[in-house]
Amino acid sequence: MDLIRSISGIRGTIGKGLTPNIISDYVASFNEIISEGPIVIGRDGRPSGLWIEKIVVGTLLAQNRQVLLAGIVPTPTIQILVEEFKASGGISITASHNPSIWNGLKFIQEDGTFLTRYQNNKLFEIVDSSAFRFSEQSSLQIEEIAEPFEYHFNRIFNLQLFKETNIANKLKNKKYKVVIDANNASGSKIIPEFLQRLGCEVVKINCNGDGIFAHPPEPNPQNITEVAKLVSEFKADIGFVVDPDADRLVIIDETGNPIWEELTIVLAIHSAGLFLEYLNPKSNKVVVNYSTTQLAEYVARKFGFELERAPVGEINVVTKMKELQAVIGGEGSGGVILPVCHYGRDSLVGMILILSLMAKLDKPISEIVSGYPKVFMQKRQFLVKEEIENKIEELVNSLGLSLLDVNNEDGYRINSDFGWIHIRKSNTEPLVRVIFETSNDEDRVKISRLIEKLFEE
Template sequence: MFIRSISGLRATLGEDLTPEVVARYAVAFSSILPEGPIVVGRDGRPSGVWMEQVLVGALRACGRAVRQLGMVPTPTVQLMTEHSDAVGGIAITASHNPAPWNGLKFLDAGGVFLDADGNQRLWDAVDAGAGGLRADQQSGSLELVTDAIEQHVEHVLRLDAVSALPPGSGQPVVVDAVNCSGSFIVPMLLERLGYRPIPLYADGSGVFPHAPEPLTENLGDLGRAVVEHQAAFGVAVDPDADRLVLFDRHGAAIGEERTVALAARAVLASGHLGPVVVNYSTSKMVDDVAGMYGQPVERAPVGEINVVRHMQRIAAVVGGEGSGGVIYPACHAGRDSIVGLALICALMRRTGRHLDELCAEMPVRVMVKTKFDLASRQDMQRIRGLILERFADHVGATDDGIYLQWSDSWAHVRASNTEPIMRVIAEAPSQEEVRGLIDSITSLIGV
């Protein structure tokens, strides 16, 4: 399978993802950038090793200076691109996709993923066979950057919302980095914050011990380990460590939606006030938190690049997506589990509260996510018309499917960018209310 989307390129190993394909995309990417260095990093999957070698060789053959980071989180590639003279970056990752997959994410000079126009320009260059190799005997150069994660941690610790914390007491914290790019940087950050990390799945081998997406159903071992070790909390990240999932001291997952809300609270509580941006499918718990500090919340279409661009337009101080992706521009313009972890640790330390106690202070909100198959894109147009007619008085936005809103509840109906399915996500103060909301939408379209 081969997928090109706003999230870059993802494909299955073998016939779809080959050295020739990787080299072709590298050469095309080089052709659309101005002169200057390109940063390359990989998420830890074993296939990323050969892909990295192919990328470096192809870019050097184009005359590029390449900064090779090795196994690092995607946010580290973003940070090292944004805070340097690099003109672009490539993260070798398939995010949370299973082991047979890998992929490429392309960054501009600001360390931000290419937007729809940028990706289209790249796809056009690939399809046209654009790009030229240098005829020089010695072309391009290679710089091995061996301290990228140390630089990342130092940058995070210097943030105003994180610095000058009360001293740590060596509390144990269990880490599940799915043996990938978070394996060393997460424990490193925790140690610097005064905790005692207990690696559960953090050996850096790239071999997944369980399904790699950090969903509660895949993280049973982490919950049990938190209880067994009497840990202060547990940390899980996905293979490229841009999403953060936390477990409280009782071994219960707090929910990814709370990750973004707590990180937003940490920023606003530090005195860094301003607008907050999340996507349409993110919980209104973020609105509850922002309201505590009198700050507005705006929403953007699903997708990191869409949230980042909206944040940049209105100078938002913090944002993210409900999948556990925290974006704090004071560090860099991208989702970052390391930033999110540091912010929430800072909030716990400054308030003297445990994770479960902070969560208990939030209003109760119940979210339900469901999906169903679409026969075609024409189906989506028909369904769109029915929903717009039935809920005309509650349409909040239509730039990413349909976002419906009521005083204390909402629903988001959208077609997937990568699968022939429609997603319906809703949130309300109670299970009964949210089920009623979901049923009112699905019954309308005959599901």
């Protein structure tokens, strides 16, 4: 599929799904659903982002809209800039973890969060009916935001965690040696500078900012084996790898072992528990999505948190967090959301929480992770053209459960003593995505065989 549109915006292959006309149509439609005021534009550094930026800006000027240009910055930086400049919205030009042949647009509303499902559907209706308008008067108001990183830094360094504890001094005294791999994208400049301000000795890998990816952009352990070796060779304390728009974070321990991406949010919850009084807690709630590891619940319980789940997608998690006034939240793909900073997945926030955790416990990251129970997760996808309800019922019966054990808020999540299974149909492809997690390998093998039998028949 050349163009994908979802709750995360649109993504498409350059020249096929994503053409100048399509970009202009979506930007013009976004203009129709937001209030008057400036729009912040930033990009993740892919070469195609430069010409896309010109189309985005030109479209908005033709609609008499003021434009604030942030340049190459992470998506969470754009979210913060929207808030800081009291803008009507923002657009992040990125395809996130998709390969370089892809690019896309993430649409941000005036509170710095992504559009809701309702707002996205409204946007898509306007696009499909070409119900957007251009102004008889064009705007000439383009402003480049000076030092956009500073707004992001200030949000973090003004947290009570820094102002009312000795953690800043602890980090400076520790002088952690940190390897950062930004895959030559939006994190290439902001993250090394951020870590240096924390007192870290920084080793930059793939941080030239030219947008040419050095490895597949999905930040999972399979794609970061080369940089993992360098963490060990440089005798670093930790390694950080981010995706192109730097909202997701994966960790490498001091031995050069890539840490499972699901553990990023688990470690962040652990840190939040230790520093809770400085995070302005209004409840004891933590929110993750339905596909996130049960270790999040294990750590949450240790600190008296109640863990709630939301459908997959950043805005779904954020909406639930706001509703429950959650202390922290995120997704198992490496996304950390800390409301006292802002309501968006943010790799810099993840880094500061994890470094603070290491400093507070005075332990290497590998030792902290080794203290968590062992779990076994598997992620699969299957080509399925028919409805899957009968297959779900068959699976439930095979497990000796009832349909009362199935939560259907986001696909089907089956809970049991062995663990859980989450089954979701893709919104964009004839695929079913299946994620399951067990507490032992014997159950993992059993569930894997059941799933294969059902969906490969």
